[in-house]
Each structure stands twice: as structure tokens, then as C-alpha cells.
Amino acid sequence: MNDTTSETPKRSWWRRLSDGLKRTSGALGTAVADLVTKRKLDRAMLDDIEDVLLRADLGTSVAARIAEAVGTGRYDKAISADEVKAVVATEVEKVLSPVAKPLVVEAGHKPFVILVVGVNGSGKTTTIGKLAQKFASEGKQVMLAAGDTFRAAAIEQLKVWGERTRAPVIAGAQGSDSASLAFNAITAAKEQGRDILLIDTAGRLQNKAELMNELEKVVRVIRKVDETAPHAVLLVLDATVGQNALSQVEAFHRTAGVTGLVMTKLDGTARGGILVALSEKFKLPVHFIGVGEGVEDLQPFAAKDFARAIAGIED
Numbered sequence: 001m002n003d004t005t006s007e008t009p010k011r012s013w014w015r016r017l018s019d020g021l022k023r024t025s026g027a028l029g030t031a032v033a034d035l036v037t038k039r040k041l042d043r044a045m046l047d048d049i050e051d052v053l054l055r056a057d058l059g060t061s062v063a064a065r066i067a068e069a070v071g072t073g074r075y076d077k078a079i080s081a082d083e084v085k086a087v088v089a090t091e092v093e094k095v096l097s098p099v100a101k102p103l104v105v106e107a108g109h110k111p112f113v114i115l116v117v118g119v120n121g122s123g124k125t126t127t128i129g130k131l132a133q134k135f136a137s138e139g140k141q142v143m144l145a146a147g148d149t150f151r152a153a154a155i156e157q158l159k160v161w162g163e164r165t166r167a168p169v170i171a172g173a174q175g176s177d178s179a180s181l182a183f184n185a186i187t188a189a190k191e192q193g194r195d196i197l198l199i200d201t202a203g204r205l206q207n208k209a210e211l212m213n214e215l216e217k218v219v220r221v222i223r224k225v226d227e228t229a230p231h232a233v234l235l236v237l238d239a240t241v242g243q244n245a246l247s248q249v250e251a252f253h254r255t256a257g258v259t260g261l262v263m264t265k266l267d268g269t270a271r272g273g274i275l276v277a278l279s280e281k282f283k284l285p286v287h288f289i290g291v292g293e294g295v296e297d298l299q300p301f302a303a304k305d306f307a308r309a310i311a312g313i314e315d
């Protein structure tokens with residue numbers, strides 16, 4: 001039946017997810033299929049499978065574990081690509097299950113302050129828009145702070161989200177001090193009794209000390225108004241940067257104390273396994289993933305769905 005309107009939201013998200021991850025799952029699936037045809041399983045085949053997994057950026061320890069699991073009980077036997085995919089899905093899910101955690105807005109903070117950080121163009125504004133929409137639909141009073149004071153377009157983009165979600169936007173002039181803007185925003189959110197304050201920040205490269213110091217200052221200044229804040233620090237990562245994501249996590253975690261990750265643009269890479277490598281290494285909660293340009297393409301992260309999609313298992 002081709003009636004897509006009867007699809008449940010879950011089903012349509014699965015479609016978006018598996019289509020979005022096609023580059024990774026397609027590359028993986030084709031390479032595995034090539035390896036297993038007309039051969040019996042031996043050490044050389046397992047090494048080749050491990051290489052394929054490394055090329056998808058799953059990381060050395062996860063790739064080795066999967067190869068080991070594929071080999072268990074199967075030496076000298078024929079093996080199908082589907083069997084390998086099933087093992088990949090099972091092992092990837094084991095890594096991801098402990099980190100797949102929703103973003104929880106704890107009671108007792110008014111406002112609950114969420115600082116959104118990351119490099120240029122990683123998808124911070126899209127993430128803020130999505131979160132503002134979600135919280136507003138739950139009846140929460142949201143406020144936005146346009147802490148990316150470098151780019152006029154970023155301030156405008158946030159204002160559009162403010163209008164859409166009926167959230168007031170605290171913004172300064174282009175080039176104004178982002179720490180004082182954060183200070184003003186949290187003060188205003190307190191005075192107005194807003195439930196949640198989402199603070200955008202300028203995109204910055206993790207190796208630019210000056211900008212990272214500025215981010216440190218933003219956090220310090222926020223704490224002057226509420227010493228328990230920020231209550232969540234979300235690092236938005238662009239999956240297409242590959243291994244560079246590892247050093248981004250390290251640097252932003254050191255500077256701002258990241259509490260959770262959002263990974264966007266998984267549709268733009270054949271190396272979507274980077275999310276698995278990051279999870280294995282840092283064990284930071286993963287809240288959302290993005291598999292396309294639209295705000296509906298950013299959804300809460302579910303370990304099992306992701307593991308099946310990346311392994312190329314059809315629902």
C-alpha cells in the first residue's frame with residue numbers, strides 16, 4: 001500500500017532515519033556482501049570485516065568487538081551478509097543503549113538554563129528551534145537568547161523561531177558581548193518567571209583559544225546569576241566532520257562541561273559510525289540526532305532504531 005498518510009509518526013521517523021543513514025548503511029552493506037559471497041569464514045575475512053567497520057568510523061574497539069562476535073561459532077562455515085548485519089546491529093545497540101537518554105528538564109529550576117554550543121554551522125539554531133517547539137507544545141514558557149552575537153543572520157534566525165514558538169528573544173546588537181547578553185537573558189527569564197531559557201552561542205572552532213575562553217566566560221557569568229546553571233550544556237556535532245568530532249567533544253567538555261550531545265547531518269556522510277565511536281569513548285548522553293535539513297529530521301535518539309538503521313536492517 002502506498003498511502004503514506006496512514007503511516008504512524010514512528011514509522012515515518014523510521015523511514016527518515018533509515019533513508020538518512022543510507023550512505024553509511026549502504027557502504028557497509030555493499031562491502032560486507034562483497035566479502036562474504038562464496039567464501040567460508042576465516043581470520044582474513046574477519047580482518048576485512050573489521051576494516052569495513054573502521055571505514056564507517058565505528059572506532060577500533062567497537063570494530064574489533066563486532067568482528068570477534070561475527071566469528072564466534074562460525075569459523076569454516078558460510079555466512080550471509082544478513083547475519084553480519086544482525087551482529088553489527090546487536091553490538092552497536094549494546095554501545096548506544098546506555099547513552100541514549102532524553103533531555104530531562106529537572107523541576108526546581110526556574111528558568112532551567114540550556115546552553116547550546118558547537119562549531120560553526122553544526123546545527124545549533126535548528127536544534128534550539130526544535131527544542132523551543134517541543135517545550136512550547138508541552139505548555140512550558142520558553143525564552144531564547146541570541147548569544148551568537150557575531151552573525152546578524154543567526155540573531156534573525158533565532159527571532160524567527162521566537163515568533164513561531166511565541167518565545168521572547170533576548171538579543172543584542174551584532175558584535176555585542178555574548179557573556180553580558182547571557183547575563184541579561186537569565187536575569188530577564190528569572191524576572192518573567194520563564195520555565196526554560198535556551199541560549200545560543202557563536203559557532204567556534206575548538207582549537208581557537210580566544211573563542212573558547214569567551215565560552216568559559218559565558219558559563220562563569222551565567223553562574224553569577226544562578227550558581228546551579230547552566231543546567232544542561234548541549235554540544236551540537238556535525239557528523240560529516242568525522243574523527244574531528246572526537247576533539248570537539250574533548251575541548252567543549254573541558255571548557256563548558258558538556259552534559260549531552262546532539263548529532264546532526266548523519267545523512268551527509270558514509271561514516272555515521274562516528275556516533276558509536278564517540279559513545280564508546282566518552283559515554284556522554286546522546287539526546288537527539290538529525291538526518292536531514294528539516295526540523296522534523298531532528299528526533300530523540302533511540303539506540304535500537306539507530307543500530308538497525310546503520311546496519312541496514314529493514315524494518
Ligand SMILES: Nc1nc2c(ncn2[C@@H]2O[C@H](COP(=O)(O)OP(=O)(O)OP(=O)(O)O)[C@@H](O)[C@H]2O)c(=O)[nH]1
Pocket residue numbers: 118119120121122123124125126127148151154202203264265266267268289290291292293294297
Ligand atoms: N543535511 C542536513 N542538514 C542539516 C541538519 N541539521 C542542520 N542542517 C543544516 O545545516 C545548516 C546549519 O544549521 P544551523 O542550525 O544554522 O547551524 P548553526 O550551528 O546554528 O550555525 P552557525 O550559526 O553558523 O554556527 C542549515 O542549513 C541546516 O538546515 C541535518 O541533520 N542534515
